Amino acid sequence: MYQANEPLELALLYHLNSPVPKSYVKRVPATELRYMPEAPFLELPKAPGDNPLTELLRRRYSVRSFENKVMPLTSLAQLLDAGCGVNGLRQVEGQFYEGRNSPSAGGLYPMEIFVSTQAVADLTPGLYHYEPRGHGLHRVSEAVPTDFVEPLLQQDYIVNANVLFFLTSVFMRSMGKYGARGYRFALLEAGHQAENICLMAVQLGLGSLCLGGFYDMGINAMLGIDGQRHAALYCVAVGSY
Numbered sequence: 001m002y003q004a005n006e007p008l009e010l011a012l013l014y015h016l017n018s019p020v021p022k023s024y025v026k027r028v029p030a031t032e033l034r035y036m037p038e039a040p041f042l043e044l045p046k047a048p049g050d051n052p053l054t055e056l057l058r059r060r061y062s063v064r065s066f067e068n069k070v071m072p073l074t075s076l077a078q079l080l081d082a083g084c085g086v087n088g089l090r091q092v093e094g095q096f097y098e099g100r101n102s103p104s105a106g107g108l109y110p111m112e113i114f115v116s117t118q119a120v121a122d123l124t125p126g127l128y129h130y131e132p133r134g135h136g137l138h139r140v141s142e143a144v145p146t147d148f149v150e151p152l153l154q155q156d157y158i159v160n161a162n163v164l165f166f167l168t169s170v171f172m173r174s175m176g177k178y179g180a181r182g183y184r185f186a187l188l189e190a191g192h193q194a195e196n197i198c199l200m201a202v203q204l205g206l207g208s209l210c211l212g213g214f215y216d217m218g219i220n221a222m223l224g225i226d227g228q229r230h231a232a233l234y235c236v237a238v239g240s241y
Contacts, residue, residue: 068119069119069240073121073122080132082197084100085100085101090107101196105189110172112230115164117144117145119162169231170230197236201238207241209237
């Protein structure tokens with residue numbers, strides 16, 4: 001077990017001691033999941049469904065069978081932009097902050113995105129790092145989605161996905177201001193970016209699958225990050241279906 005003496009070590013105490021479980025508990029029936037079943041219940045008006053966002057939400061679901069089709073490079077660009085693209089500057093109390101398409105505590109943006117690609121038009125297959133400032137890619141290695149099947153717990157649903165989005169966090173960007181709470185913010189922000197990517201996938205006629213189960217050391221090593229100060233938190237597979 002790791003001991004905690006400062007905020008980063010406290011975050012690592014949880015992060016490094018929350019590996020993939022060796023076994024799973026029995027599923028809880030849906031009838032037992034309701035909170036406050038005895039409390040008075042007020043039925044709400046039916047939510048209107050005649051708006052674009054509601055339609056996207058209804059069409060989003062986890063896809064576990066991707067087709068081997070070519071994705072336009074513009075689609076990859078739109079997915080990355082949706083996740084954490086820069087959309088301007090914000091002025092708050094006389095200070096200017098970078099605005100992006102997903103929220104971040106204090107505008108600190110601890111998240112980074114790596115993409116493993118295959119069958120993307122006009123892009124050599126491999127692993128890239130996305131740079132929001134300038135909206136471009138840095139080549140990292142030749143690792144394509146099929147190379148990640150083993151550290152993704154043999155979840156071979158992703159073998160024909162065009163892109164794996166790995167959402168990683170440089171923890172001290174947030175923790176430098178918020179202490180240990182900054183680690184929690186990083187987890188929340190991974191969810192924000194993943195949902196943006198999933199909804200953009202629906203808009204583009206693509207499928208998505210969010211993956212939170214993986215061998216941390218294996219994924220971090222393949223991404224070329226240390227797994228402590230900078231570590232993988234989440235993965236989203238996107239492709240045709």
